[in-house]
Amino acid sequence: MIFKSNIRTALAVLHDAIAAAVAWSFAYLLRFNFELPHAFAQELKQTMVWVVLMQLVIFWRFKLYRGIWRYASTTDLRRIFLAVLLSAAIVPLMFVMLRMDFVLPRSVLVINPLLLILLMGGSRFAYRMWKDQVLYRDFKVHGEPVLILGAGDAAASLAKELVRNNEWRLVGFLDDDLGTHGRTLNGVQVLGALKSLPEWADKFSVSQVIIAMPSNSHQQRKRAIQICNQANLKALTVPSFDDLMSGKVSVSQLRAIELDDLLGRDPVVLDDAGLHELLSGKVVMVTGAGGSIGSEMCRQIARFEPAKLVLFEANEYAMYTIEQDMKQRFPLLNFVCLVGDVRDASRVDEAMEQHKPVVLFHAAAYKHVPLMEQHNAWQAIRNNVMGTWIVARASQQHGINKFVMISTDKAVNPTNVMGASKRLAEMVCQALQPAGITRFVMVRFGNVLGSTGSVIPKFHAQIAQGGPVTVTHPEITRYFMSIPEAAQLVLQAGLMGNGGEIFVLDMGEPVKIVDLAKDLIRLSGYTEEEIKIEFTGLRPGEKLYEELLADSEHTLPTPHPKLRIAQARKADAVWLEDLLNWIAVTSMSDETVRSGLGKWVPEYRQNGNSVGEKS
Numbered sequence: 177m178i179f180k181s182n183i184r185t186a187l188a189v190l191h192d193a194i195a196a197a198v199a200w201s202f203a204y205l206l207r208f209n210f211e212l213p214h215a216f217a218q219e220l221k222q223t224m225v226w227v228v229l230m231q232l233v234i235f236w237r238f239k240l241y242r243g244i245w246r247y248a249s250t251t252d253l254r255r256i257f258l259a260v261l262l263s264a265a266i267v268p269l270m271f272v273m274l275r276m277d278f279v280l281p282r283s284v285l286v287i288n289p290l291l292l293i294l295l296m297g298g299s300r301f302a303y304r305m306w307k308d309q310v311l312y313r314d315f316k317v318h319g320e321p322v323l324i325l326g327a328g329d330a331a332a333s334l335a336k337e338l339v340r341n342n343e344w345r346l347v348g349f350l351d352d353d354l355g356t357h358g359r360t361l362n363g364v365q366v367l368g369a370l371k372s373l374p375e376w377a378d379k380f381s382v383s384q385v386i387i388a389m390p391s392n393s394h395q396q397r398k399r400a401i402q403i404c405n406q407a408n409l410k411a412l413t414v415p416s417f418d419d420l421m422s423g424k425v426s427v428s429q430l431r432a433i434e435l436d437d438l439l440g441r442d443p444v445v446l447d448d449a450g451l452h453e454l455l456s457g458k459v460v461m462v463t464g465a466g467g468s469i470g471s472e473m474c475r476q477i478a479r480f481e482p483a484k485l486v487l488f489e490a491n492e493y494a495m496y497t498i499e500q501d502m503k504q505r506f507p508l509l510n511f512v513c514l515v516g517d518v519r520d521a522s523r524v525d526e527a528m529e530q531h532k533p534v535v536l537f538h539a540a541a542y543k544h545v546p547l548m549e550q551h552n553a554w555q556a557i558r559n560n561v562m563g564t565w566i567v568a569r570a571s572q573q574h575g576i577n578k579f580v581m582i583s584t585d586k587a588v589n590p591t592n593v594m595g596a597s598k599r600l601a602e603m604v605c606q607a608l609q610p611a612g613i614t615r616f617v618m619v620r621f622g623n624v625l626g627s628t629g630s631v632i633p634k635f636h637a638q639i640a641q642g643g644p645v646t647v648t649h650p651e652i653t654r655y656f657m658s659i660p661e662a663a664q665l666v667l668q669a670g671l672m673g674n675g676g677e678i679f680v681l682d683m684g685e686p687v688k689i690v691d692l693a694k695d696l697i698r699l700s701g702y703t704e705e706e707i708k709i710e711f712t713g714l715r716p717g718e719k720l721y722e723e724l725l726a727d728s729e730h731t732l733p734t735p736h737p738k739l740r741i742a743q744a745r746k747a748d749a750v751w752l753e754d755l756l757n758w759i760a761v762t763s764m765s766d767e768t769v770r771s772g773l774g775k776w777v778p779e780y781r782q783n784g785n786s787v788g789e790k791s
Contacts, residue, residue: 185241192235192296196228199291203284216281223271223280230270231263231292238262253297260296264289319345321380323373324388325400327351327359327366330414331388335362347380370400374407386430387413401433405698433699446664447736450671451480454535454578461486461533461576463518463567464540466494468624469582472663473537474498478506485511486531490518490540518563521570528574536571537670538564538581541598545586548594549716553769557759560597565604565756572612579614580670581605583678585622585655589779591719593766596773596780600755602678602744603776607752609676617673620742621681622655624662635693639700643707645693648714652690653721655683669739676746680731682738686721 204212204220212220235241238259240252267288268280319342324331327349338346339362348367351357356366367376373385387400397413404411412430460477464470465487471494477485487502489495492515499513512531516523518540541560542548548556564581571579583602586595605616623631631654638645662681669679690709697707714720731740747755755776764772773780 188241189232189236191299192240193228193232195295195299196231196292197224199288199295200224200227200284202291203288204281206287207281207283219280226270227263227267230266231260234259234263234266252300256296256300257293260289260292263292319343320384321345321347321382322384322386323347323367323376323380323382324349324386325351325370325373325404326387326389326392327353327356327361328389328391330390332361334386334388334414335364347382348376350376370403373403373409377407377409382409384410384412387411387433390414404433446668447671451667454671455480455482455667457481457483458535459484459486459531459533461488461527461531461536463488463536463538465489465513466491466498467539468659469662469666470537470539471498471501472659473539473666474502474511475505476660476663476667477537478502478509478511481509483510484531485509486527486533487511487513488516488518488524488527488540489513490516518567519558521566524567524570525573528570528576532574534575534577535670536567536576536579537666538567538579540567541582541601543584543594545592545594545718546715548597549592550766553593553766554764556593556597557600557764557769560594561600561604561755562759564601565608565752568605568608568614568616572608572614575612576614578617578670578673579605580617580619580666580673582666583618583620585620585683586719587620589781590777591781592716593769593773596777599777599780600773603747604752604755606676607747607749610749615673615675617670617675618678619666619669619681620678621657621662621665622683624657624659631689631692632696635696636700639697639702639707644710645697645707646710646712647690647693648712648718649720650690650711651688651720652714652718653686653688655686656692657681657683665738668736672734672736672739678742678744679734680740680742682740 201220201224204216208216238255240255240259264285268285271280322338322344324334324338324346328351331349331351335346335349338344346364348365349356349361350368350370350373351366352369354369357368359366376382377385385404387397387404389397389400401411411433413433414430455477460482462470462473462477462485465474466489470489474485474487485502487495487498489498495513495515502509502511514523514527516527518524518538540563542552542556568579568581581601584595584598586592587599587602588595590596590599602618605618608614609616635645665681669681673679693709694704697704697709700707730743732743733740758772758776770782774782
């Protein structure tokens with residue numbers, strides 16, 4: 177590699193030496209209209225060596241040989257311009273200092289730098305144009321024809337990459353901005369609006385489309401995907417600007433359309449200054465740090481450079497996975513991994529005593545509804561309720577400033593043990609709020625895309641096996657958001673909470689699970705005839721519709737558009753003492769748990785899994 181680089185440098189120096197000699201010669205020839213007198217011909221020969229050597233020294237000092245011609249830019253042209261101007265000023269001064277008796281025509285001193293800039297800059301840009309296929313791309317007939325949806329900066333950057341890629345042949349752009357229609361980007365025309373995609377795809381025999389609209393709203397990107405689907409065209413997309421740390425879009429970053437692109441939403445606007453004040457330079461602890469939400473919480477918190485991040489997780493493999501991920505993503509982060517169970521009071525106390533966190537995010541929970549409904553109901557109560565109480569009480573005892581508990585939409589009018597246990601956990605935190613300095617904040621939200629145990633990985637596995645894809649009911653709906661969005665909004669709610677509030681995230685519109693299944697089948701490259709959908713019936717404890725607020729609750733707005741505060745029924749210290757007495761037993765049968773929950777959670781409806789009312 178070093179040898180190859182040296183060869184390229186030598187060739188570049190040789191090229192510029194020849195260019196300098198040619199420019200100096202042609203300056204004389206042009207001065208005398210190509211009828212060079214003998215005396216000046218001799219002068220040309222005698223001065224050329226000195227001029228070329230001096231110019232090469234200046235070019236080297238201006239670092240003209242560190243760049244790569246393949247990526248010649250205006251920066252390189254500026255360096256050439258300055259180097260040549262300096263050499264033009266030094267040439268006459270050099271001959272005076274060397275006491276050489278030459279009468280240099282003044283016009284030669286003017287013509288020479290102009291020719292030299294043209295030769296050196298022109299050759300570099302001609303080489304780049306040749307490598308980029310700009311000189312002959314209009315005649316490019318190889319490669320699969322492709323249309324780009326969007327005509328902004330990302331589309332222009334992508335077009336440059338496509339020109340150099342032999343697998344693709346860019347035939348045009350489509351954009352809804354009327355001002356771009358008929359214009360060209362990198363020599364390729366903006367043909368029309370997005371809705372005209374079918375006719376242009378048919379005209380150019382296009383089967384694949386690239387959506388390059390990362391800065392557009394989610395609704396605009398979703399519409400572009402739907403237009404591609406209606407035209408039966410395979411769509412690729414570029415990453416969002418948040419994902420492009422370098423800000424450059426390239427062919428290597430193209431990816432297939434994913435479910436997040438259809439269900440995702442516009443980016444969350446965070447109070448970065450406030451979150452820096454809450455987290456930066458502080459010791460922060462996350463329970464359930466190996467889970468889907470807990471691990472993303474760790475990644476989001478790490479961005480704010482805490483003094484130390486304490487990861488607390490019961491599952492050894494999950495802890496190992498997040499440990500490796502954090503090492504790779506945040507090599508400078510000070511973090512510790514503690515294997516422990518939130519039900520183990522001594523271990524929780526030890527962790528807080530040793531590391532002294534000031535902010536704690538409680539994500540540890542059992543959350544799979546059917547598993548917790550049958551054979552594991554008591555474990556759901558112990559982990560989700562007793563575990564929350566142990567961590568919350570320890571937070572008070574160790575003076576933690578803010579305790580943020582992650583709850584669920586299933587805590588609203590719960591029809592299952594898992595949802596009821598999370599509602600109890602909310603009430604435990606509310607009952608503890610009046611005592612101590614710790615401020616307890618609860619955050620409710622629905623399903624997150626791709627979380628552990630969610631329906632999305634299950635559908636992917638069923639499609640990979642050739643189907644069928646199983647859906648419990650044709651009308652079942654759920655709220656969805658991405659894991660990063662949920663984690664960011666949890667941070668924002670944690671910042672805004674003053675103590676005792678239950679924040680409800682704006683989950684958008686509910687999505688039918690059967691439509692989700694159809695989208696995944698299509699995105700996987702199959703039709704519904706190839707991968708069948710089967711309805712299996714609602715499972716124990718499963719609701720047809722999820723709700724974000726109980727019937728007796730109402731919400732108050734907050735300064736953040738995606739967060740509202742639920743005004744829910746609260747609990748007090750007497751209630752908490754009675755609850756702890758109820759669960760202070762060694763074990764309890766599933767039926768005993770379910771029958772007893774109605775006393776503590778009046779809105780709990782046992783076996784309410786037929787057809788729910790839409791909230």
